[in-house]
Amino acid sequence: MYIKSIQFENYRNLKNDIFFPQKGINVICGDNAQGKTNLIECMWLFTGGRSFRGAKDRELIRFEEDTASAEVCFFAGEREQTIKINIQNNRRTPILNGVPKSYMSQIIGVFCAVIFSPNHLGLIKNGPEERRNFIDGALCQIKPSYASVLTKYRRVLNERNALLKDIPRHPELEDTLDVWNEKLAEEGAKIAFERMKYLRKLSVPAKDFYSGISSGRENLSLSYKNAYYADENMNCMEIKETLLEKITRRQTDDIYCGYTTGGIHRDDMTIRINNRDAKSFASQGQQRSAVLALKLAEARVLGQEKKENPIILLDDVLSELDLSRQNYLLTKLNSLQVFITCCESSAEAGHIVTISSGTIQNSSRRDNPPP
Ligand SMILES: Nc1ncnc2c1ncn2[C@@H]1O[C@H](COP(=O)(O)OP(=O)(O)O)[C@@H](O)[C@H]1O
Ligand SMILES: [Mg+2]
Incomplete structure (x- = not known):
């Protein structure tokens, strides 16, 4: 499966906008505190799970706002699907393919992902x-x-x-x-x-x-x-x-x-x-x-x-690995849609996405440099 787009509305510091990732490896680069983990966290929420940082639902809403939402459009089960998550009153509620659901647990297993962040090192x-x-x-x-x-x-x-x-x-x-x-x-x-x-x-x-x-x-x-x-x-x-x-x-x-x-x-x-x-x-x-x-x-x-590959979310793990392990990882994940965050664009291959003050920008492909 793969993500076609994600749209944000008052989600933490992410600018209200729509993001179109690539099918393969997406390297999300940016300085500290620009919104890289926020973006990864938001993608993880579509699995139906809680924030892997242990955040309360109300903390996901932009400061000074009352509600937030995020909507993913993805390809899975041989068709295009959508999940929208509304966050309000310290509670998240999903809408799956246009159908409102009462609980996040009702969407588990539809959008599948694996997350690895420094929180998991324990x-x-x-x-x-x-x-x-x-x-x-x-x-x-x-x-x-x-x-x-x-x-x-x-x-x-x-x-x-x-x-x-x-x-x-x-x-x-x-x-x-x-x-x-x-x-x-x-x-x-x-x-x-x-x-x-x-x-x-x-x-x-x-x-x-x-x-x-x-x-x-x-x-x-x-x-x-x-x-x-x-x-x-x-x-x-x-x-x-x-x-x-x-x-x-x-x-x-x-x-x-x-x-x-x-x-x-x-x-x-x-x-x-x-x-x-x-x-x-x-x-x-x-x-x-x-x-x-x-x-x-x-x-x-x-x-x-599931007979379908999950999305891979890797937050801040690349810089901790030596070059041979980085390469091993990227080679193994080559055929999947992957999101990797890092401070400097150290990754050898992948589509570079930069993020600054919550604004996401797609730039040119690293593995396809201009002549
Ligand atoms: N609910 C929120 N509303 C607005 N900004 C937020 C909210 N939660 C976190 N932030 C801001 O998001 C930034 C941290 O983003 P994060 O994704 O963790 O950074 P990094 O790029 O280092 O991974 C901080 O500047 C923080 O103040
Ligand atoms: Mg981070």
């Missing part, structure tokens, strides 16, 4: 939540129904936690926990099953990309980490059994703590480099390469599953 070293979010986010784009399973799980978890807090004062309620244990295991098993299946698919390209980035010197492997002994060969039913057993066994602890101490909301992904846990041992450079490999692999799997 993926290796930070807590498990970031790694779970990485897997869950990727799965939601592939399979939008996964998002509703996640929502259901969270609801069950909240209800069970509320009950756990009530039990010390109302011990008779303990009998009702069984029902919640069962529901939690049921929804949890669906999630763990999908996550494990996804990691199996992701592992292959992630390993290849990491090997390519490290010139074949290093090896990356991924596995799903859980505390209820579920493994890759189990089906959903078997995962549910082991999960339920674990949840039931920890019930007394859970009542004491007042929350659910075990389950898929505590799971993790183990990333190993040369058979060592990257979380404990990876250097800065290895972390950057590993995240890059994971993101490229995410794009590969997404492309395979």
Whole structure:
């Protein structure tokens, strides 16, 4: 898929205008604080996800204004489509191909993209939540129904936690926990099953990309980490059994703590480099390469599953890579539509887009210099 145009209205500092990117690599150049990340962030919002910078919806509206909107026209599913996002009252609402929708979650999976920004560098070293979010986010784009399973799980978890807090004062309620244990295991098993299946698919390209980035010197492997002994060969039913057993066994602890101490909301992904846990041992450079490999692999799997390549958004990552890694990246992404931001126009190839005080300007192609 590819973006044909994006139109902005009061979106952060971006000038109210329409931007026509190229099909291949678009290098977005500009000094600091000119709007490069704002542009990337805006494109990401069309996936239905939240701002990857953790911005609240109201922060996306231009200072002193009450509403903002952005509209993308893109080619996907063999036709031209549009998504318009209106932002008002700290809320975003989408219009998909002219049809208003109530929730952003209703457009997930229509416009697909993979984002890599410095915010994602913590993926290796930070807590498990970031790694779970990485897997869950990727799965939601592939399979939008996964998002509703996640929502259901969270609801069950909240209800069970509320009950756990009530039990010390109302011990008779303990009998009702069984029902919640069962529901939690049921929804949890669906999630763990999908996550494990996804990691199996992701592992292959992630390993290849990491090997390519490290010139074949290093090896990356991924596995799903859980505390209820579920493994890759189990089906959903078997995962549910082991999960339920674990949840039931920890019930007394859970009542004491007042929350659910075990389950898929505590799971993790183990990333190993040369058979060592990257979380404990990876250097800065290895972390950057590993995240890059994971993101490229995410794009590969997404492309395979949707039978269409996603848009690639790379914010401020190019300058952090040495020349050989930059070239590796650009070669691998050659056939996709890519948006890369950088301060100086250091990229070897691509269509240069300059941005200054929120004004976007297309300039000549770098890979096609005038004679
Ligand atoms: N809601 C907003 N309204 C107007 N300007 C904004 C808003 N949010 C951020 N900005 C401005 O956008 C600029 C930062 O843009 P950004 O895309 O992060 O820069 P960079 O080009 O360095 O990536 C800053 O000048 C900031 O003041
Ligand atoms: Mg920036």
